Amino acid sequence: MEMKKIAVIGAGVVGMTTAYRLSQLGHNVVIIDPELNQSKIPTGCRTASQASLGILMGNTFRRSSGRNWKLRQRSMALWPELIKELATFDKSLKLETPLIQLASDYKEMELMKRLCKERSHLGLKLLNEEMNQCLKPSWPKNQYRGIVSAHDGRVNPLKLLNCLRATLDKLKVKTISAKVISLSRYSHEEKTKWKIILENKKVLIKEFVIICSALGSQSLLKKIGYDKPIEAVLGQALHLTLKKDNSSWKNWPAVLTCNGINLVPLKENQVIVGATLEPGVKAKKVYLNKLLALNGLAPKWLKDASLNNNWYGIRARPLKEPAPILKTIETGLILNTAHYRNGILLAPACAEWVGNQIRAKLL
Ligand SMILES: Cc1cc2nc3c(=O)[nH]c(=O)nc-3n(C[C@H](O)[C@H](O)[C@H](O)COP(=O)(O)OP(=O)(O)OC[C@H]3O[C@@H](n4cnc5c(N)ncnc54)[C@H](O)[C@@H]3O)c2cc1C
Incomplete structure (x- = not known):
């Protein structure tokens, strides 16, 4: 060519x-x-x-x-091939999987059941009670179910x-x-x-x-x-340190999403929580506080965590x-x-x- x-x-x-x-x-x-x-x-x-x-x-x-x-x-x-090519410069660049998405109401749960049926070939299955209970540190009991997506996940940006x-x-x-x-x-x-x-x-x-x-x-x-025309939609994220005794992340997925908020467990007792959707280009504390409280869902171990770092960025939306x-x-x-x-x-x-x-x- x-x-x-x-x-x-x-x-x-x-x-x-x-x-x-x-x-x-x-x-x-x-x-x-x-x-x-x-x-x-x-x-x-x-x-x-x-x-x-x-x-x-x-x-x-x-x-x-x-x-x-x-x-x-x-x-x-x-993605898998791209990561393989790029990882020659840093072996720790990985596609981290799986991703768990929890349903926040009955309607969403029904939708997730349908998705799991239609997309089992893409690695989607329903989260069973046992898997939910095995997360350490534990997540508040979820009265609805969720999806485990084997191939979705995260790459460290x-x-x-x-x-x-x-x-x-x-x-x-x-x-x-x-x-x-x-x-x-x-x-x-x-x-x-x-x-x-x-x-x-x-x-x-x-x-x-x-x-x-x-x-x-x-x-x-x-x-x-x-x-x-493109509008700015600001997003904030938090990097938290948990108390040591909560630090194993046993059975946690690479990403847990719940009520539109994402949790990304890092090594040891670290976790990233994000991200807000805010109009404009100025970060507001009120959105950050809501994020920290996970819209009222935050378990005690997360509320007790200390703030390491927080940041924001602007998404471009047509x-x-x-x-x-x-x-x-x-x-x-x-x-x-x-x-x-x-x-x-x-x-x-x-x-x-x-x-x-x-x-x-x-x-
Ligand atoms: C908090 C937060 C969390 C997010 N989480 C996710 C996620 O989990 N998964 C996901 O897929 N996406 C996520 N996004 C969205 C994602 O980050 C963006 O869609 C993506 O980064 C856009 O990449 P980009 O290269 O287009 O933009 P940018 O990263 O904004 O890069 C644009 C670049 O253009 C340059 N530029 C601008 N004007 C000029 C000019 N005139 N001349 C030369 N250079 C110029 C800027 O300096 C900038 O470096 C998130 C966004 C935020 C803010």
Whole structure:
């Protein structure tokens, strides 16, 4: 296949996975993001990819058709191989499974029963009473049941970002630590390309531009006449330390979700709890307190835990169309952005989609 000169704007999980995919296909890729050389993970505000819990809920999705279901299924198929490739840089990068999702009412329980019947081939089964009772530390007795999803789970997002970066470096993908200010059409020798202007006034000319800049996509698109409104939905998460005598996590899954809140047990007596859904870009204590109380469900061992660290990030949610925005809007200009709540899960399938768009153009 003909090699193309491609710029990927945005180096979160979505941009880096896309750059990786395109580089594997043999293209000449540059990735641009002002955060690229940030060496420390900030406390407080993080990029969405750094803030994420990294939960992969592909098989427990409620719908069984449509674009989103297909993307989820494709991503779940791609994740194991992707992790194997990336883990050459850090053997501890793993797809941690399973995931348990508890029903919060009778209606949800009925729905889960149906899902388990339809998707036993995807590793879904009903949580039985015994499994629920075996969790140590114990979870409050759940009067409804839940789902155990053998292949859903979690990937550590910080390790993932590190491994992606190391892999891009190995593949000699060029990285530019700068903000893209604007894009415009550039015609030369009867070929239309894209002119990219960086904040340091440098100019790049590329055959393809892939926009993966989440909330930052909106203003870039507006300057070239596209109205793609994207709203900010903030999410907070907590890293807690339990008292030592509760520290075994015996029989716990990689992820437990309950009432829309996720618990991710870490080594020893550590746990991550997240994440809130808050309008705007300012983190509010009231949402954090609700999260800590698990909407009234928190068992004593969790209430007694001490706070290690808390952080927040901003999810990008498209206002006029479903997330994510996956579109070729002009020749050579592709959008892979605004993934809202599932950018980590969907990154491999969306990167593959971008690769296929370019391939189709070249045939
Ligand atoms: C608290 C929290 C928990 C979450 N948990 C999960 C989860 O469990 N599972 C899951 O799948 N998803 C989860 N998400 C959602 C997920 O994090 C996002 O969907 C995903 O990270 C989006 O990745 P991204 O690369 O598109 O965006 P980002 O990580 O936001 O990266 C976008 C990048 O674009 C750069 N950029 C912006 N403008 C420009 C510009 N003009 N020029 C150059 N670069 C630019 C930014 O600097 C940034 O680095 C969570 C989100 C939050 C906030």
